[in-house]
Amino acid sequence: MNITESLLGWYAQNKRPLPWRETREPYKVWLSEVILQQTRVAQGTDYYHRFVLAFPDVQSLASASEQEVLKLWQGLGYYSRARNMHHSAKEIVEKHNGIFPSSAAGLKKLKGIGDYTAAAIASICFEEPTAVLDGNVARVISRLYAVDTAVDSNSGKSILTDFANSLLDVDQSGTFNQAMMELGALVCSPRTPACYTCPLAFGCEALKQNKTGDFPVKTPKKVATVRYMNYLVISFVQNGEELVLMRKRTGKDIWKNLYDFPCIETENSIETNDLLVLCEKQDAFFGLPYVVKQVSPEYIHQLSHRRLLAKFIKVELDGIPAISSSLVAVTKEKIADLPLPRLIDRYLANLI
Numbered sequence: 001m002n003i004t005e006s007l008l009g010w011y012a013q014n015k016r017p018l019p020w021r022e023t024r025e026p027y028k029v030w031l032s033e034v035i036l037q038q039t040r041v042a043q044g045t046d047y048y049h050r051f052v053l054a055f056p057d058v059q060s061l062a063s064a065s066e067q068e069v070l071k072l073w074q075g076l077g078y079y080s081r082a083r084n085m086h087h088s089a090k091e092i093v094e095k096h097n098g099i100f101p102s103s104a105a106g107l108k109k110l111k112g113i114g115d116y117t118a119a120a121i122a123s124i125c126f127e128e129p130t131a132v133l134d135g136n137v138a139r140v141i142s143r144l145y146a147v148d149t150a151v152d153s154n155s156g157k158s159i160l161t162d163f164a165n166s167l168l169d170v171d172q173s174g175t176f177n178q179a180m181m182e183l184g185a186l187v188c189s190p191r192t193p194a195c196y197t198c199p200l201a202f203g204c205e206a207l208k209q210n211k212t213g214d215f216p217v218k219t220p221k222k223v224a225t226v227r228y229m230n231y232l233v234i235s236f237v238q239n240g241e242e243l244v245l246m247r248k249r250t251g252k253d254i255w256k257n258l259y260d261f262p263c264i265e266t267e268n269s270i271e272t273n274d275l276l277v278l279c280e281k282q283d284a285f286f287g288l289p290y291v292v293k294q295v296s297p298e299y300i301h302q303l304s305h306r307r308l309l310a311k312f313i314k315v316e317l318d319g320i321p322a323i324s325s326s327l328v329a330v331t332k333e334k335i336a337d338l339p340l341p342r343l344i345d346r347y348l349a350n351l352i
């Protein structure tokens with residue numbers, strides 16, 4: 001038995017019964033692939049069901065508002081995935097009559113669909129004979145062939161893709177790709193690969209050299225930059241109702257089109273009194289009298305390349321502020337209806 005046969009035999013016996021494996025509808029396969037790009041299967045499955053229930057097909061996703069899509073995505077992070085998916089759903093409906101392109105090359109023209117997702121959809125839904133290379137597959141292949149080029153470099157990706165394509169069963173490329181990913185997820189795990197149960201152990205170069213821990217080789221990580229976010233949770237009373245100011249994030253920065261509170265970013269951690277001086281200079285309280293009601297402990301929030309250190313200062317205004325168009329005033333109850341970054345969600349959860 002060769003590596004490909006051994007892998008396919010193992011997959012037939014060991015694959016997990018995941019909901020997106022019961023379909024070859026490109027919309028659902030696409031949805032699952034996008035969700036699972038940065039999310040564990042257990043959490044991703046829950047979101048997958050929610051999405052399919054709310055938007056059962058590409059048409060319903062295309063006709064939703066971005067706010068609805070982001071709200072449903074809340075908690076998954078990497079919100080550009082949801083925005084791109086929404087954008088591409090509209091394009092599929094408007095330019096392709098609601099029919100997905102059936103080749104990896106055609107799929108890659110859609111926003112947010114890169115090499116990996118295109119190959120996954122094209123092979124699983126349309127049996128295009130093309131190998132996928134996600135993190136799991138890269139790990140398996142790099143160990144199988146003891147590839148010492150960094151898997152996250154262009155040359156590394158190209159070497160690994162060539163190896164994966166050389167193993168591909170062209171008559172069942174979708175199954176082969178899913179089998180490779182499943183082996184990476186269940187057996188050839190990052191820290192402690194279960195080589196003693198691995199169906200490919202007989203051909204694994206890293207195991208032969210007793211060096212499974214040396215692969216995959218990766219480019220050293222850049223040190224994450226730190227941002228100091230001083231959030232102003234500003235409330236005031238209007239017509240007998242307590243309202244809170246929220247800010248819609250726009251521009252080229254994290255969390256585009258999600259809502260957080262007005263924020264003053266500083267280069268370093270800042271004392272509350274110094275921050276209030278800064279707030280007054282920047283007219284953050286609209287020239288109105290105010291009372292500081294609470295200062296939160298520091299929240300640490302890790303993003304892929306940044307670490308956010310956030311403080312929340314609750315302030316009550318005495319008067320009604322003249323707010324700009326970037327801000328909205330909502331009741332406390334309505335805040336939860338807005339698409340919120342996980343950091344803001346964490347803060348609000350601690351208030352209850």
Ligand code: SF4
Binds near residue numbers: 198200205
């Ligand atoms: S033998 Fe071990 S290192 Fe090699 S592919 Fe299998 S699990 Fe991974």
